[in-house]
Amino acid sequence: MKLSRRQAQVNLRYLRALIRRFRITLVLSAALFLLGPLFYCFRYVGPDGTGITFGEGLHHVYFLMYGQPSLPYVRDWLIELVNVVIPPVGIALVADGVVRFAYLFFARHKNDKEWIEVVTETMKGHVVVCGAGRVGYRVVAQLREMGRDVVVVEKREDAAFVSALRDEQVPLLIDDTRSPLCLPRTNVKHASAIVCATDDDLANLNIALDARRLNPDIRVVIRLFDDDLSGKVRDTFKAEALSSSSLAAPAMALAAMDPRIIHSFHLGKHLMVVSQFDAREGLPGLNIASVRDRFGALTLSLVRGGEEKLNPPGDEVIHAGDVVTFQASYPEYRRLRAFTCESEPPTWSHQPATDVPPGQRKAG
Template sequence: MVNPRHRLAMNVRYLGALLRRFRTTVLMAVLLFGCMPLVYRWRHAPLDGSRVSLGKALRHVYFLLYGQPSLDVDDSLLMLLDMVIPPVGIAVLVDGVVRFAYLFFARHRQDKEWFEVIAETMKGHVVVCGAGRVGYRVVTQLRALGKDVVVVEKREEAAFVSVLRDEQVPLLIDDIRSPQCLPRTNVNKAAAIVCATDDDLANLNIALDARRMNPNIRVVIRLFDDDLVAKVRDTFKAEALSSSSLAAPAMALAALDPRIIHSFRIGTHLMVVSVFEARDGLPGMTISEVRDRFGALTLSMRRQGSRDEWLHPSGETRIQVGDALTLQAEYKDYRQLRAYTMELEAPVYSQRLDSAS
């Protein structure tokens, strides 16, 4: 759900961006309805010698837009204005007012001009290219962190296009490699761009164009070719991630030990995250002792019988029987800790099903 304050701030910024974009229309409206009635009041002299009221002068200017003057003028300047105001007003003012109202009230997510105005209101936002599974999860995580996000997707029928629109995420349907696409995302003021399409070449093209338009932008590229990852990181100075390299450790370790809930690499070190239930060995130790002895960081802790998760417990906290600890450690240290708790071998899947039933 969108925070009401955040929604109000977005609407105010959006209105400001519209006023900047339609400043010619605003100036024309001020000139037409603010200054022209004063001119008619000054120069128009009825037969009885009394000046025309400001309200009648304003009404005359208004109806001139429709070619229906309400005053009979014989002054040369006013006659010239009677001829100039209708075509100029229709060409500039009416067209601008209609487009302004359309963009402000309609706000169609598939409209490129609407998207461009929304992007103009943002600064330090993140541009996500691709509305597939990866792109959608990136958007969800960024929004949970409070970041402004805009999304670009080439295909209207992409998996999460309708979902993103329902969640009121600014979404542009366009070919990301077209010359006008990235400028519409206000990439010059963006903090980062995430290239998450399913085409390596397209992701690289997007990254190069974004870096050319904004040399300080942080670039994150999703690549399927593992050979390109290291080259892009070294030569392009961008964060390149391979889906297969990210998934491989998790899949391999899940096959060996289903108790491992997450895994990742830091350089050459394979790190794992797992939940330990304090039964043997751990009760009586402190959080600091577990870290110093096994190199395991305690990410969270939950006391037996409690549903509250205690993030980053202090080092002096003493572990009790039945405590559930979420620990992060290098894989070899994790194995040593499992051995210390007398449960080195991973549980057999069928046995876990039997115990659960």
């Protein structure tokens, strides 16, 4: 129900954007099919001396656009002038305006740059993700899970996750990011952030510079492969520059030392780790607050009887058999493992299967 309501709101915003873009065409079309028949109603007098109804005037205007007038010819200079003007004006309105309006409305999920431009006009505070590779796709999935509007830019039609993004109805622009019209088509001026996640450091920097030029307040996140370059960009460009190697190195090093660590990151000079504990030795009988005070470990979740409780309160007592997820600095983590009589990491043969859900994965 929530997804349907959100989709209905998106469709309504899209329709409003289309009406705003084609407002002149729609007004002229309405004038043609309203004022034209009224003109014939008041001006036209047939050979037998009788007038016509509004319906007959509308019928005449419609077929006159295709060179097939439905009313008999009369000698009236003004009617003759209108009969000559309506066909080219009407065809121009229908061909260039109404047809394009209908196409963009009913073909919303086609790969069309104009459609993308109209869709992004309905967005404000969205995130632009450049690159439809593995990293870009995961970023998009995470952002959509958090309820954010996302626009993706990819230069290659055959990129790895292009078809998957289209199946999920994510607005996807196939265009070269070096094109001066590429980022404006994503409405980057009203975006809250841009993620540069292509596999080319220079392209990511160019995208970031163009985005800052169009929107000085936009948050910029850049994926870079060069560690030295990422540090310089972070300090001078005031952007969040992330190096793939620097992100992967701590996780790989800790996985080699202790496979029970499921996540790691740096907080300043401190190496923080996340790990799950089976409440067997030491932990049963302690409450959450006492573990924090004694070992500096924050409790992220507690699983008991198949039910997971996020951020359990400090007076929650840990029972035998509970699975508790702690976050702590690496030295504090080692002390907590020693307290639970698990100071030595398990061998690989004792590790759980990788397809076990994270909330039910148990430490060795």
